[in-house]
Amino acid sequence: MKLTATPSDEALLRQMMAGDANAFEQLYDRRQAGIYQYALRMSGSHTLAEDVVQDVFIEFLRDANLFDSSRGTVVGYLFGMARHRVLRRLARERKYVSLIAEEQKEEMRSSGVPDGFVAETDPLTDIERSETVEAVRQAVLRLPEHYREVVVLCSLHEMSYEQASEIIGCPVGTVRSRLSRARIMLIEKLQLLRLTGVAFAQSARTRSEV
Template identity: 40%
Template sequence: MDNGDTRSDAELLSLSIEGDESAFFLLYERLKHNLFRYAYYMTGSKSTAEEITQDVFMTLLSKAGKYHEPQGDVAGFAFGIVKNLVRRIRRCENGFESLSAEESAVSPNLMADIDPVDAQLVRNELADQVQMAVASLPIHYREAVVLCDLCELSYSEAAARLRCSIGTVRSRLNRAHNVLARKLKPLQKTRTVGLREGCLI
């Protein structure tokens, strides 16, 4: 929680580089959830997502000199790092370990204070089916679902992260929802969670 702190992410990053631990902790709290969600749903592994999330912040500090505010926000800069780390892992591994019942439990250090929708998605009995359905999507569709439905970014924010047009994001999201509708149709009568209108997960 930021406790009403009005400093920008760019200010917090600058202070973090100077050794301000409280600024770094606040920046971490602001960004960690969406970075974790992206890594989790793109890899299918909670432990891998945790490692990636930690690596993002270490890389963020080491590469902070390359960040220039006019080029975009810190969250977007961090997303570029997490996307590259996920891509690197995908190149090195043929696949990711499926979520076991034990692994699907939410890690308290990364998921504390996470909003109820995403916590329930990971915890409830439908989590395995949902994760597999999302993981089965082509990567471009999966990214749109993760950013817009799970991280709840706006279309314009998602477009900036993915470096494509808003129309492209909308199109990918619509096609992804159509695919998920078919895959998750048997679960619709029992599902207990929902996100934005049109999202079936």
């Protein structure tokens, strides 16, 4: 049985720069979904996600020679470009995004879905509901951008702290602390922490100390 090794991103990039369209296609196939999902999870907009993928790969075609393998990976480079575009678009379309989020929130309220997913019965049953997924999505979208991106990269894309820090361009410790703070905010937004009166008071005191 003959095994064929999968070429690395860097090898595909070299072939691509030599004019190999198939190498470009292979690299695109490998990375487009991740970038699309990242942009979609950051913005909640398919249109924006599509624009970001297109802009990233067009710039990659134009400036592929600017990639420096000593400074990071191809995927980090692509995600870095995507992050830059997403944040720029979000800043420009902030009102648009928040309006959509509010509309969806209103729809959820009118359809009887709770704002968070505090379960009266079994939480696992509730979590499996698509409405709950939507609630988590909205909670993530309502996070401030620098918290949202660490949740998207580390929790949804399952990247390591190191990979996320390469993309964001900040120290690993910053990623870790942002993620911790972002998770607390999500728990509060989703009202996942159900405590007795005493425990709640203790929780509030502990969090204020932290």
